Amino acid sequence: xxxxxxxxxxxxxxxxxVLASIVxxxxxxxxxDPFSNPKMTPEIRANLEAYYGLDKPLPVQYVTxxxxxxxxDLGYSMKYEGRTVNRIISxxxxxxxxxxxxxxxxxxxxGIILGIIAALNRGKKLDFLCILIAIIGTSIPDFIxxxxxxxxxGIKWQLLPVAQYTSFRHTIxxxxxxGFYTLASVSRLMRSSMLEVVTSDYTKTARAKGLSExxxxxxxxxxxxxxxxxTIMGPTVAAVLTGTFVIEALFAIPGMGKYYxxxxxxxxxxxxxxxxxxxxxxxVIAILIVDILYGIIDPRIRLSGKKA
Amino acid sequence: MAEITxxxxxxxxxxxxxxxxxxxxxxxxxxxxxxxxxKNRIAFFSLCxxxxxxxxxxxxxxxxxxxxxxxxxxxxxQSLSSKHxxxxxxxxxxxxxxxxxxxxxxxxxxxxxxxxxACIGSILGGISGFYGGKVDMLIQRIVDVxxxxxxxxxxxxxxxxxxxxxxxxxxxxxxxxxIGSCRFVxxxxxxxxxxxxxxxxxxxxxxxxxxxxxxxxxxxMGLIITNLTMAIPGxxxxxxxxxxxxxGIKPPGCSWGVLAKEGIAQLxxxxxxxxxxxxxxxxxxxxxxxxxxxxxxxxxPKLRGTE
Numbered sequence: 001x002x003x004x005x006x007x008x009x010x011x012x013x014x015x016x017x018v019l020a021s022i023v024x025x026x027x028x029x030x031x032x033d034p035f036s037n038p039k040m041t042p043e044i045r046a047n048l049e050a051y052y053g054l055d056k057p058l059p060v061q062y063v064t065x066x067x068x069x070x071x072x073d074l075g076y077s078m079k080y081e082g083r084t085v086n087r088i089i090s091x092x093x094x095x096x097x098x099x100x101x102x103x104x105x106x107x108x109x110x111g112i113i114l115g116i117i118a119a120l121n122r123g124k125k126l127d128f129l130c131i132l133i134a135i136i137g138t139s140i141p142d143f144i145x146x147x148x149x150x151x152x153x154g155i156k157w158q159l160l161p162v163a164q165y166t167s168f169r170h171t172i173x174x175x176x177x178x179g180f181y182t183l184a185s186v187s188r189l190m191r192s193s194m195l196e197v198v199t200s201d202y203t204k205t206a207r208a209k210g211l212s213e214x215x216x217x218x219x220x221x222x223x224x225x226x227x228x229x230x231t232i233m234g235p236t237v238a239a240v241l242t243g244t245f246v247i248e249a250l251f252a253i254p255g256m257g258k259y260y261x262x263x264x265x266x267x268x269x270x271x272x273x274x275x276x277x278x279x280x281x282x283x284v285i286a287i288l289i290v291d292i293l294y295g296i297i298d299p300r301i302r303l304s305g306k307k308a
Numbered sequence: 309m310a311e312i313t314x315x316x317x318x319x320x321x322x323x324x325x326x327x328x329x330x331x332x333x334x335x336x337x338x339x340x341x342x343x344x345x346x347k348n349r350i351a352f353f354s355l356c357x358x359x360x361x362x363x364x365x366x367x368x369x370x371x372x373x374x375x376x377x378x379x380x381x382x383x384x385x386q387s388l389s390s391k392h393x394x395x396x397x398x399x400x401x402x403x404x405x406x407x408x409x410x411x412x413x414x415x416x417x418x419x420x421x422x423x424x425x426a427c428i429g430s431i432l433g434g435i436s437g438f439y440g441g442k443v444d445m446l447i448q449r450i451v452d453v454x455x456x457x458x459x460x461x462x463x464x465x466x467x468x469x470x471x472x473x474x475x476x477x478x479x480x481x482x483x484x485x486x487i488g489s490c491r492f493v494x495x496x497x498x499x500x501x502x503x504x505x506x507x508x509x510x511x512x513x514x515x516x517x518x519x520x521x522x523x524x525x526x527x528x529m530g531l532i533i534t535n536l537t538m539a540i541p542g543x544x545x546x547x548x549x550x551x552x553x554x555x556g557i558k559p560p561g562c563s564w565g566v567l568a569k570e571g572i573a574q575l576x577x578x579x580x581x582x583x584x585x586x587x588x589x590x591x592x593x594x595x596x597x598x599x600x601x602x603x604x605x606x607x608x609p610k611l612r613g614t615e
Binding site: 029147276 | 452453454457460461462464465466468469541545548549552553554555568569572575576579582585586589590591593594597598
């Protein structure tokens with residue numbers, strides 16, 4: 001197990017390093033540069049470039065940047081004057097994280113419940129309804145989902161606020177919009193893993209022992225069926241994070257997604273780089289934790305640790 | 309009790325040929341899959357719907373009197389009518405034509421990106437799984453590293469670097485999109501490589517290339533096609549997403565993502581403008597997902613004869 005964890009951590013570090021290098025090169029290839037302002041004289045331009053170190057040869061820039069990143073310093077933004085990338089991230093990330101966590105909670109909670117209901121009522125109308133919700137959920141892009149929610153709940157029925165992110169009521173619609181796709185995939189997975197468990201031998205044994213239906217379901221079936229859900233948590237975090245990109249724009253939430261898209265369009269080298277590294281690190285760590293957790297929970301992986 | 313004597317038994321004739329003959333027509337793997345997909349009403353309907361969309365995408369813009377980019381100030385934001393079947397948008401452009409022009413772009417991107425990804429992934433995954441050793445090590449380390457990188461971020465950056473347009477979108481999606489199919493094809497090939505029929509072929513002295521093409525590929529093909537069907541909605545989603553945040557197709561060009569974006573701007577006043585592209589995207593996703601489910605069942609030999 002220890003060997004497995006060490007290997008995964010090393011892999012994560014290499015991944016981050018490669019990511020940072022790719023992005024470093026790609027950012028320099030962006031059309032335009034951060035100082036393409038017609039009013040700018042060549043002298044000011046040269047000054048600015050010297051200030052940000054852009055006049056030095058690329059390898060030198062690369063080494064300096066990597067050293068700073070290693071110390072946790074992502075540099076100054078080139079467009080938002082006087083603000084460091086660290087500060088922009090620390091101001092905007094809490095909003096994205098808040099939205100993401102709410103969406104994940106919503107998606108996993110209802111997704112699992114929906115999956116269980118569907119599996120326990122296999123072939124009945126309730127099952128059909130749950131499958132229908134799941135299929136619809138995987139078929140609607142999140143931004144369309146978001147705008148439909150805004151239209152019906154915000155404008156037509158005037159139930160919930162359309163935009164902004166200040167109170168609990170404001171968080172409901174964006175969380176649903178971000179989480180609905182995940183909800184659908186969780187419920188599909190939960191249903192199929194539940195169906196496998198329902199026909200298993202230990203369920204029969206539990207019934208044969210004379211346990212109540214409630215105990216069979218909660219103590220024996222759900223506990224076993226829920227394990228596969230953990231595997232999709234890693235990729236899910238990625239999906240939810242990119243989901244927040246659009247939903248933040250749609251609901252006017254001052255999260256990272258907005259800064260990210262803006263920084264690309266403005267060719268703000270340091271901000272793009274910093275945010276990408278941050279996103280990447282966040283994701284890599286999230287997937288790492290999920291994988292290790294899964295290794296601990298599932299004895300089959302724990303035992304075959306040598307092979308993996 | 310009657311005595312049983314040898315004379316009472318006689319050979320009435322034995323035809324070794326007819327013993328071996330197969331009484332029912334032989335159904336091959338593909339014929340069987342096709343037969344089962346036709347029986348599966350939902351999957352078959354999905355297949356027809358996608359076919360219909362493709363036909364409409366090709367022919368609808370050709371046979372309409374309107375052009376997808378011509379603006380008409382006199383006919384702005386008109387609702388659905390016999391003149392404009394899907395209404396017109398905020399600039400007076402006919403939405404029927406725009407929808408199917410958008411379908412051309414979205415479907416092209418969806419199909420092209422997924423097919424290219426599946427090809428690259430299958431080739432690399434196949435090599436990696438079949439030969440193993442150092443090549444496998446190398447490819448797997450690359451895959452491991454790339455898998456950890458959020459694909460959307462790389463796609464966005466690539467889009468910005470190489471520019472907008474259909475080709476660029478497809479290229480950007482293919483840079484990282486092949487990893488999924490590579491991983492799963494490798495797994496399948498690893499399993500098949502150890503199977504008895506490959507061992508038999510090897511003993512008979514069949515060269516590697518023929519083993520791959522004749523013995524392994526047909527067995528993985530069903531899974532690859534199923535995966536491909538499931539990957540197309542993802543690619544269409546991605547295109548819509550990129551166009552929505554302004555990095556995909558640029559106006560006046562249109563795709564379903566662009567139409568949805570333009571529609572959402574008019575949501576409060578003219579909701580039908582978002583409903584049209586939304587319905588198109590959703591039904592396509594739905595049909596492809598259901599078709600994928602159906603294909604998975606149809607290609608699974610274990611489910612043969614269960615329905």
